[in-house]
Amino acid sequence: MSNAEWEVVIGLEVHVQLHTRAKVFASAPWGFGQEPNEQVDPVVLGLPGTLPVVNREAVEKAILFGLVVGAEIPAQCAWDRKNYFYPDNPKNYQLTQKDFPVTMGGKVEIELPGASRNVQGEHKFIRLHHAHLEEDVGKLSHSGSGSLVDYNRAGVPLLEIVSEPDLRSAAEAAAFLNALVMMLTQAGVADCDMEKGQLRCDANVSIRRRGETKLGTRSETKNLNSISGVRDCIIYETARQVRELEAGRAIVQETRGWNAENGRGYVLRDKEDAHDYRYFPDPDIPTLKISRETVQRLQKQVPESPYARQQRYIEKLNVPYTAASVLIAQSDLAQWFEVAVAAHPSNAAGIANLVVNDLLRELSASSGAAEGADIAKVSLASCRIQPAHLAALVKLTDEGTISKQQAKEVFTEMFQSGQSPVQIVESKGLKQNSDTGELEKIIQEVIADPSVAKSIAEYRAGNEKAINALKGPIMKRTQGKANPVLIDQLLRKALG
Amino acid sequence: MAQELYQLSATEISQRLAKGELTSRALVEALMKRYHALNKKVGAFTHLDEADVLAQADASDARRKAGKTLGPLDGIPVGIKDNIAVKGQPLTCSSKMLAPLVSPYDAHVIESLRAAGAILYGRLNMDEFAMGSSTENSAVQKTFNPWDLARIPGGSSGGSAAALSAGLVPLALGSDTGGSIRQPASHCGIIGLKPTYGLISRYGLVAFASSLDQIGPMARTIDDCVLLLNALASPDARDMTCFNKNHRQQLPEVAAKSLRIGVPKGVLGKGVGAEVAAATQAAIDFYKSQGCTIIEVDLPSSDLAVPTYYVVATAEASSNLARYDGVRYGHRSANAKTPIEMMTNSRSEGFGPEVKRRILLGTFVLSAGYADAYYVRALRARSKIRAEHLAALEKVDMLLTPTVPTPAFKAGEKISDPLQLYLEDIFTIPANLAGLPALSVPCGKSGHLPVGFHLVGAPLSENKLLAAARLFEAAHGFANQLPTL
Numbered sequence: 001m002s003n004a005e006w007e008v009v010i011g012l013e014v015h016v017q018l019h020t021r022a023k024v025f026a027s028a029p030w031g032f033g034q035e036p037n038e039q040v041d042p043v044v045l046g047l048p049g050t051l052p053v054v055n056r057e058a059v060e061k062a063i064l065f066g067l068v069v070g071a072e073i074p075a076q077c078a079w080d081r082k083n084y085f086y087p088d089n090p091k092n093y094q095l096t097q098k099d100f101p102v103t104m105g106g107k108v109e110i111e112l113p114g115a116s117r118n119v120q121g122e123h124k125f126i127r128l129h130h131a132h133l134e135e136d137v138g139k140l141s142h143s144g145s146g147s148l149v150d151y152n153r154a155g156v157p158l159l160e161i162v163s164e165p166d167l168r169s170a171a172e173a174a175a176f177l178n179a180l181v182m183m184l185t186q187a188g189v190a191d192c193d194m195e196k197g198q199l200r201c202d203a204n205v206s207i208r209r210r211g212e213t214k215l216g217t218r219s220e221t222k223n224l225n226s227i228s229g230v231r232d233c234i235i236y237e238t239a240r241q242v243r244e245l246e247a248g249r250a251i252v253q254e255t256r257g258w259n260a261e262n263g264r265g266y267v268l269r270d271k272e273d274a275h276d277y278r279y280f281p282d283p284d285i286p287t288l289k290i291s292r293e294t295v296q297r298l299q300k301q302v303p304e305s306p307y308a309r310q311q312r313y314i315e316k317l318n319v320p321y322t323a324a325s326v327l328i329a330q331s332d333l334a335q336w337f338e339v340a341v342a343a344h345p346s347n348a349a350g351i352a353n354l355v356v357n358d359l360l361r362e363l364s365a366s367s368g369a370a371e372g373a374d375i376a377k378v379s380l381a382s383c384r385i386q387p388a389h390l391a392a393l394v395k396l397t398d399e400g401t402i403s404k405q406q407a408k409e410v411f412t413e414m415f416q417s418g419q420s421p422v423q424i425v426e427s428k429g430l431k432q433n434s435d436t437g438e439l440e441k442i443i444q445e446v447i448a449d450p451s452v453a454k455s456i457a458e459y460r461a462g463n464e465k466a467i468n469a470l471k472g473p474i475m476k477r478t479q480g481k482a483n484p485v486l487i488d489q490l491l492r493k494a495l496g
Numbered sequence: 497m498a499q500e501l502y503q504l505s506a507t508e509i510s511q512r513l514a515k516g517e518l519t520s521r522a523l524v525e526a527l528m529k530r531y532h533a534l535n536k537k538v539g540a541f542t543h544l545d546e547a548d549v550l551a552q553a554d555a556s557d558a559r560r561k562a563g564k565t566l567g568p569l570d571g572i573p574v575g576i577k578d579n580i581a582v583k584g585q586p587l588t589c590s591s592k593m594l595a596p597l598v599s600p601y602d603a604h605v606i607e608s609l610r611a612a613g614a615i616l617y618g619r620l621n622m623d624e625f626a627m628g629s630s631t632e633n634s635a636v637q638k639t640f641n642p643w644d645l646a647r648i649p650g651g652s653s654g655g656s657a658a659a660l661s662a663g664l665v666p667l668a669l670g671s672d673t674g675g676s677i678r679q680p681a682s683h684c685g686i687i688g689l690k691p692t693y694g695l696i697s698r699y700g701l702v703a704f705a706s707s708l709d710q711i712g713p714m715a716r717t718i719d720d721c722v723l724l725l726n727a728l729a730s731p732d733a734r735d736m737t738c739f740n741k742n743h744r745q746q747l748p749e750v751a752a753k754s755l756r757i758g759v760p761k762g763v764l765g766k767g768v769g770a771e772v773a774a775a776t777q778a779a780i781d782f783y784k785s786q787g788c789t790i791i792e793v794d795l796p797s798s799d800l801a802v803p804t805y806y807v808v809a810t811a812e813a814s815s816n817l818a819r820y821d822g823v824r825y826g827h828r829s830a831n832a833k834t835p836i837e838m839m840t841n842s843r844s845e846g847f848g849p850e851v852k853r854r855i856l857l858g859t860f861v862l863s864a865g866y867a868d869a870y871y872v873r874a875l876r877a878r879s880k881i882r883a884e885h886l887a888a889l890e891k892v893d894m895l896l897t898p899t900v901p902t903p904a905f906k907a908g909e910k911i912s913d914p915l916q917l918y919l920e921d922i923f924t925i926p927a928n929l930a931g932l933p934a935l936s937v938p939c940g941k942s943g944h945l946p947v948g949f950h951l952v953g954a955p956l957s958e959n960k961l962l963a964a965a966r967l968f969e970a971a972h973g974f975a976n977q978l979p980t981l
Binding site: 045046048049050051054081083087090140149276283285286 | 579580581587589594597599600601603698699700701702703705706707733734735736737811812814815818819820821823824825835836839859862863864867871
């Protein structure tokens with residue numbers, strides 16, 4: 001296979017469970033980890049005579065998503081019935097929005113991987129076709145003695161986000177999903193916990209010769225439930241299609257499944273077996289009008305987009321790219337960081353480094369998270385350090401009141417006790433010794449010691465580094481409290 | 497001759513209860529006695545929990561004694577069509593498919609009736625899933641017309657109409673998708689109202705065709721009909737198609753001179769029985785004699801109504817009835833190895849032939865390649881029919897036609913000819929397609945069989961229709977007539 005020769009074209013359909021209290025058409029609540037069939041009511045079970053009632057909260061979350069991605073919010077949306085028989089589908093039709101979705105268009109900014117971890121990659125916009133609301137179905141499981149159905153998931157509000165075929169690699173698809181997750185979670189639209197099945201994805205993949213403008217025949221792989229699964233599946237599917245075409249065979253339009261365990265795709269059904277869903281407008285739910293007042297109210301809830309925030313941190317606050325990228329992944333972390341920066345605006349980079357390296361590491365360790373767990377997902381809820389205190393710590397270091405070494409010690413204490421750094425420095429007597437007279441006296445004693453005569457000679461002969469050998473004994477005599485900057489100044493003066 | 501309790505109208509019962517001349521217990525005991533004597537013959541009720549009825553009656557009497565009566569319906573029995581959910585009672589839609597089902601919840605109208613103190617009195621037979629015009633499609637039992645037990649009572653609310661005209665119950669609930677309240681009302685000589693779409697919550701009404709279905713009151717007098725209607729029409733957030741304002745009816749005194757009644761061109765012509773035409777003409781002449789203006793109206797798309805209806809209604813039904821698969825409730829096939837086989841076999845075994853016919857038809861008209869030719873065109877025709885009716889109803893207060901072209905036919909006569917049977921609804925269907933209120937009022941006989949005329953009004957003009965009907969009722973002897981059984 002030759003990548004230079006073939007171009008892959010990918011469109012994603014992302015199904016996201018919305019963060020709502022109640023189900024999309026019923027008052028039953030939903031959540032993870034309940035006993036089977038506990039989160040049901042007559043409407044969820046589709047008992048005879050029950051009717052759906054649209055949950056306004058779900059519609060508003062969907063509109064908010066639309067505003068986050070700059071989509072058009074049409075003046076009205078409507079529901080259709082998608083008819084198919086399956087035991088996990090309580091009514092044997094699914095309520096969805098076929099012709100009048102809640103949002104139209106919009107785009108998602110993505111960041112491609114850079115040349116290395118510390119280097120920012122290219123940014124690109126992926127267009128969305130639309131996003132529509134629908135209801136989730138239950139879960140069917142098979143055991144030796146029969147089949148069991150759990151309807152807890154049935155009726156959970158789903159937003160299906162449909163991209164244009166703008167993605168050109170598995171990495172772009174992964175970047176798209178990463179960006180989408182950041183936008184959805186930061187706006188409070190969805191939690192996107194993939195381990196709980198809150199984000200699932202269908203991937204439409206086709207290939208064509210580079211330079212060709214016509215799209216190739218696509219396959220659709222259903223129900224991918226992790227970003228790595230999407231990436232692996234696209235790599236696999238691209239290779240498969242290239243193999244087929246290079247062997248002179250045609251690509252068949254088909255629906256496929258993905259086995260994450262063995263990393264292979266398989267055919268679910270071909271075009272001839274495609275379902276006829278017999279869509280028609282749901283007569284139980286009147287067309288829903290969306291007022292401009294509602295849109296304006298929701299517009300106020302749209303947060304700064306993750307990559308706009310990243311750019312601001314890098315350009316306005318001089319935060320390094322890697323730290324900025326960690327900060328933007330979680331809005332409460334970014335907000336925490338910004339509160340700290342407000343208390344000590346002159347060194348946002350120092351604050352960022354402390355947050356991203358020390359704070360997240362400690363939080364991760366103390367939360368018992370497994371090694372290698374995504375550090376950006378650590379909760380700040382248990383954090384005892386206040387942002388202003390962290391800022392004060394950086395300030396104390398910047399002003400030379402404590403050394404970097406001391407700062408580490410203070411940070412550990414802050415993390416454990418929640419005390420302010422000023423308090424800790426005082427109570428532990430950690431303040432740097434900046435008493436010039438006392439230091440000059442110690443320096444005289446040290447340089448008078450014959451054991452350092454060689455280093456002094458070397459320094460005087462022009463070896464700059466030789467001076468460091470003198471600093472150790474000075475530090476030792478002050479129990480590490482000496483201000484290193486001051487030591488350096490005074491020592492040079494003493495050595496002439 | 498002293499009137500028997502079963503002959504009393506609900507309004508008369510209400511007055512006697514209020515005066516302390518009658519207890520609810522005495523009333524229901526008399527009705528249950530009649531039930532035991534006649535229900536086998538008429539076949540109206542499919543279920544009656546007598547202990548529960550007595551307990552409800554006693555509770556009502558106790559309320560009255562304590563001065564805490566809940567209103568004019570308190571203590572009065574209301575028969576319930578078997579497609580309206582009552583907590584703890586069977587909800588079978590006269591289908592084998594739902595034979596084992598007991599409803600775990602109350603329909604909105606049932607909550608309303610309970611709040612009004614009405615006695616929920618038994619389950620009434622119907623065509624399976626409300627699909628039919630003779631109640632012969634019931635998988636449970638046959639229902640016969642009390643005026644002639646060799647004949648059908650009409651349908652699908654045949655049990656409700658037969659129970660009223662047999663004196664088994666003073667009030668009943670029906671549901672109407674294409675005429676299922678009005679056609680049996682006409683055949684059994686009682687009043688049947690299909691309200692404006694959205695006036696009464698459908699929450700708890702087993703759906704046949706959601707955009708057409710309405711629950712409505714059935715009674716033997718106009719006053720009784722109003723009494724029941726006012727208990728049913730209230731806002732309900734659980735049905736998004738239900739009006740969210742209260743539309744209780746206060747019947748105005750209609751000045752006959754101000755009424756403009758439209759009669760569609762050629763309505764008493766082809767296909768309408770001579771005696772039906774004569775009785776309808778007599779009703780028209782009556783209104784004319786009272787000073788009403790009779791205006792001929794043109795509804796050119798009326799011919800499209802029946803085919804449009806059978807596309808829209810079956811399309812919705814094919815989807816609405818998909819949920820009956822034996823997985824969660826209802827009939828489950830014992831002969832299946834896989835879940836899909838179980839669903840398939842449960843449906844094949846559970847549904848009767850007419851229901852299957854309509855599911856197949858509805859599935860066909862929605863399927864890829866055919867939806868545009870059938871379903872989409874039907875929606876266009878429906879809009880046209882609605883627009884024509886609304887335009888006509890700007891010029892007149894109501895339209896008057898026969899309710900059904902011919903009187904009740906003999907049991908078994910049309911069972912093998914569904915197309916002929918579908919024409920029973922030719923006058924009633926447009927009101928469902930257009931969402932308009934419509935009323936059937938007894939207006940005479942064809943031989944020994946009752947005949948009704950049909951009034952259709954603009955949305956939410958129930959009060960006007962009922963007032964006009966009361967004008968007719970007051971001048972004639974058709975109200976609260978019971979055949980000798």
